[in-house]
Amino acid sequence: GPVLVPILGDQLTRNLASLRGRAKDDTVILMMEVWDEATYVKHHKQKITLIFSAMRHFAADLRDAGWQVDYIELTDAGNAGSFTGEVARAAERHSPRAIHIVEAGEWRVQQAIEEWPDKFDCEVEILPDDRFIASIAEFREWAEGRDTFRMEYFYREMRRKTGLLIENDDKPVGGQWNLDKENRKPPKGEMDAPQRPLFEPDAITRQVMELVEEKFSDHFGSLDRFEWPVTREQAEETAETFFAQRLAKFGDYQDAMVYGEDDLWHSMLSTSINLGLLDPLDLCQRAEAAYQDGKAPLNSVEGFIRQIIGWREYVRGFYWYFMPGLESDNALNAQRGLPEFYWTGETDMRCLSDSIRSTHDNAHAHHIQRLMVLGNFALLAGCNPREVQDWYLAVYADAYEWVELPNVAAMVLYADGGKLASKPYAASGNYINKMSNYCKECRYSVSKKTGEGACPFNPLYWHFMDRHRDRLEQNHRIGRIYSTWDRMGKDKQRDYLDSAEAFLDTLKPAAKGWARDD
Ligand code: FAD
Ligand code: DLZ
Ligand code: SF4
Secondary structure, three states: OOEEEEOOOOOOOOOOOOOOOOOHHHEEEEEEOOHHHHHOOOOOHHHHHHHHHHHHHHHHHHHHOOOEEEEEOOOOOOOOOOHHHHHHHHHHHHOOOEEEEEOOOOHHHHHHHOOHHHHOOOEEEEEOOOOOOOOHHHHHHHHOOOOOOOHHHHHHHHHHHHOOOEOOOOOEOOOOOOOHHHOOOOOOOOOOOOOOOOOOOOHHHHHHHHHHHHHOOOOOOOOOOOOOOOOHHHHHHHHHHHHHHHHHHHOOOOOOEEOOEOOOOOOOOHHHHHHOOOOHHHHHHHHHHHHHOOOOOHHHHHHHHHHHHHHHHHHHHHHHHHOOHHHOOOOOOOOEOOEOHHHHOOOOOHHHHHHHHHHHHHOOOOHHHHHHHHHHHHHHHOEOHHHHHHHHHHHOOOOOHHHHHHHHHHHHOOOOOOOOOOOOOOOOHHHHHHHEOOHHHOOOEOOOOOOOOEOOHHHHHHHHHHHOHHHHOOOOOOOOHHHHHHHHOHHHHHHHHHHHHHHHHHOOEOOOOOOOOO
């Protein structure tokens, strides 16, 4: 029989290791829409639409190129509902002599795949996913024997490995490895970033939208504005316009937030990169070329490259190094249920409601909203990591556990006890006020520290610092804050703690069933 090549929903490239060099007449490609994957968390409607539509477009593209594709739709009679079940059915149909699959992005799926050699009586070959710049083994080698892991050092290795922004003598272009300090301009006025291309749903997408409204009507999110690229060509167009129109200011405004403006100068490429529609290294090389051609400054280009060959690669390695433990880590013993407003958007905190609105309408929020608004609140309020993780995994169109979990558990919630981040990213309202225009029209006053009408981030910040004093006082990057706290005196401290507790008492935990069927 032929070789069976299952291609998972986030492996949508013809340059996949399992296809490279294969003869078309000796290969059956298998793609599967399965219930288990569509519901392991209750993904945002746009996320399911995006993945199914991109899968269907990719299958058509493969067929046009002469490949034989066996495509299983969600509602096909006999759909077994799982990858393993569908591969078993395909093995019956095609009697393959071998199965070649690229390793899965997610632990849960990879565990299932690793049972295939025992389950199926043909050869099963599991290939490394070489769309990443560092292999899982390479990260492991780098990490072994360290007890703290910092993105910075790993990133420098990746710069050397790829040669991106490296001079002949192995030094970084411009003399510094990392221009993070030049990525923090506050927004001025309305900003007016040029619009990215928005794609009207075509017939394939519309059909998927109907399916999603029918089968997943109780999932979070709206399909009213489904504008994501679903093909390589559309993703390419998004990348082109980013390089031509927005990369130049990306660096300055990476951490800025503006009410009602969802993209700003960000690339909006994560969904396409994660699906396989765009190649991360290729994008970085094009950003580097923009710098060399004088079209974008170094702080933008280094910043963009750092997010991709630094953070993106780093969190992926970190995930595989610390799974399965990372999923249940809870170093700060946070036990509060996730507030219901994460799902409904019903809160008077303007920074949160705007970030949740964008999440609901676009299945997207940009990095600093995810980190310093939504994440910071969950950290300060002491929300249970499992529920926070489920929320992020469900609501973002670019969310796969390998990238979501390290960002949420380790970067945002410090649930790993500081392996990834040198300190919790805790901040009071002051930070949000500096980096956004949210506060001016908020019902709360950012300059008011305690009592009625005070920005809740202010007392929550000190409540967090006070309740984790034992652990955080030792931390040389944050420990100094306690002398400020101690200088306040008992009355002021009591004010902060009482205000925080009064606010925490008003939080209504989410009703069951938003993120997982139970
Ligand atoms: P840009 O700002 O244009 O950045 C360029 C690219 O860099 C992104 O497309 C992405 O591929 C990469 N990148 C940037 N930051 C990170 C990061 N911290 N980790 C990994 N890659 C990064 N990104 C996801 O792809 N999926 C997720 O599920 C996800 N969850 C997150 C959860 C939290 C709590 C935080 C703080 C960040 C998360 N991120 C996640 C990272 C980041 O927020 C998104 O990649 C980014 O907002 C996507 O928009 P963009 O393409 O416009 O990014
Ligand atoms: C997220 C997702 C969803 C919603 N549905 C499917 C699907 O039906 N078929 C598929 O192949 N992949 C799907 N995915 C992506 C997978 O859950 C998973 O995230 C990746 O394959 C990485 O392991
Ligand atoms: Fe957010 Fe506080 Fe500013 Fe309101 S005042 S927008 S709650 S930071």
